[in-house]
Amino acid sequence: MRRLMAIELVSVDGVMESPGEWAFSYSDDEMERENAAGMDASDALLLGRTTYEEFASFWPNQPGGTQMVDYINGVQKLVVSGTLEESLEWNNSTLIKGDVAEEIARLKRQPGKNITITGSVTLVRSLIRARLLDELRLMVHPVILGNGKRLFEDGGHREVLELVDSKTFGTGVVSLTYRPSSEQGS
Numbered sequence: 001m002r003r004l005m006a007i008e009l010v011s012v013d014g015v016m017e018s019p020g021e022w023a024f025s026y027s028d029d030e031m032e033r034e035n036a037a038g039m040d041a042s043d044a045l046l047l048g049r050t051t052y053e054e055f056a057s058f059w060p061n062q063p064g065g066t067q068m069v070d071y072i073n074g075v076q077k078l079v080v081s082g083t084l085e086e087s088l089e090w091n092n093s094t095l096i097k098g099d100v101a102e103e104i105a106r107l108k109r110q111p112g113k114n115i116t117i118t119g120s121v122t123l124v125r126s127l128i129r130a131r132l133l134d135e136l137r138l139m140v141h142p143v144i145l146g147n148g149k150r151l152f153e154d155g156g157h158r159e160v161l162e163l164v165d166s167k168t169f170g171t172g173v174v175s176l177t178y179r180p181s182s183e184q185g186s
Contacts, residue, residue, distance in 0.1 A: 047118075
């Protein structure tokens with residue numbers, strides 16, 4: 001059975017909006033090796049509409065030859081949206097229609113490697129609520145942004161997680177990996 005994993009770049013105050021403006025200056029060879037291991041373990045990206053559109057406007061225009069560019073452009077992209085049309089232009093992109101939770105549960109039962117989510121905050125929140133997310137990895141960057149879209153907003157519900165791994169990178173970024181606890185949220 002495939003595992004569904006969200007890997008999110010966040011600030012200390014939980015902001016994940018516009019990581020291109022604040023997160024990439026913390027990248028180094030050590031973090032690149034971590035990213036490469038994640039790509040090697042995944043054969044599909046699950047994306048919400050906004051993240052898909054942002055990625056589709058950027059990644060196809062990047063020169064190939066690097067692991068990141070080749071992976072993102074070549075990997076299967078599964079797109080969750082109620083507003084996108086059927087014809088997705090970007091290579092290997094498929095629109096998920098109908099009951100999203102049911103379709104994702106079906107995809108997880110198929111053979112293959114992990115399915116990875118990045119960005120897609122609304123989708124990640126819904127997958128946590130539906131208890132479909134197997135792992136949440138937060139790459140916490142040593143910066144306080146003060147404002148911007150946060151992974152978790154006020155008014156959400158309680159969800160108990162179990163810390164299963166943590167790593168500190170030389171840049172000060174801390175990777176925290178959580179899995180759902182057997183305790184139910186409320």
